[in-house]
Amino acid sequence: MNIVRVAIAAAVLVAVGLATTLVVGGKEMAPTVQYTLLDGTKQSSDALRGKVVLVNFWATSCTTCVKEMPHLIETHQKYQARGFETLSIAMAYDPPAYVMNFTETRKLPFRVTMDTTGEMAKKFGQVQLTPTTFVLNKKGEIVQRYVGEPDFAQLHALLEKLLAESA
Incomplete structure (x- = not known):
């Protein structure tokens, strides 16, 4: 019986915590991540502040990821001149040669x-399913x-709205 009470109390605390987050309306800050682009350039996500950013976790073995990539390219090209950036993050299990080949043959513009190491996926909330996309x-x-x-x-309607807002 004590176990049932503890479980109920835990469920109530979780519900209250979720409700508080929703009521307060606080947005979660994106984590700061350090990364190396395929050309060897080292960068930090902090350098993207002041821009609207799409962060896309993907894999070359993911059919949905491959299917959506032309749409991500179009989206990037449509909004880039207005302060929009795309950061495409290949998952840890994706062979580097596959990622390089995919990027070059598809001429990814972002x-x-x-x-x-899987560290970026962890920092973004244990991303495991692909594609997973965040809009900042x-x-x-x-x-x-x-x-x-x-x-x-x-997504485009959301980007239009975010790009129109001041920082």
């Missing part, structure tokens, strides 16, 4: 890095998370 506002707050392919019309 930042591509490999999460060779100019302050670096996570405003949307998609697991699976986004609805690109809805």
Whole structure:
């Protein structure tokens, strides 16, 4: 009987915590990650503050990731001139040669890095499913998370809104 009470109390605390987060409306800050682009350039996500950013976790073995990539390219090209950046993060299990080949043959126009240690996926909340995409506002707050392919019309509407906001 004590176990049941403890379980109920834990469930209530979790529910209250979730409700508080929703009521307060606080947005979660995106984690700071250090990464190396495929060209060897070392960068930090902090350098992207002040821009609207799409962070996409993907893998070359993921059919949905491959299917959505042309839409990500179009989205990047459509909004890049307005202060939009795309950071594409290949999962730790993806062979580096596959990622390099995919990036070159598809002529990906945005930042591509490999999460060779799995640390970036951990920092973004234990990302395990691909594709997983985060949209960050100019302050670096996570405003949307998609697991699976986004609805690109809805994503574009969100980007229009975020790009119109001041930092």
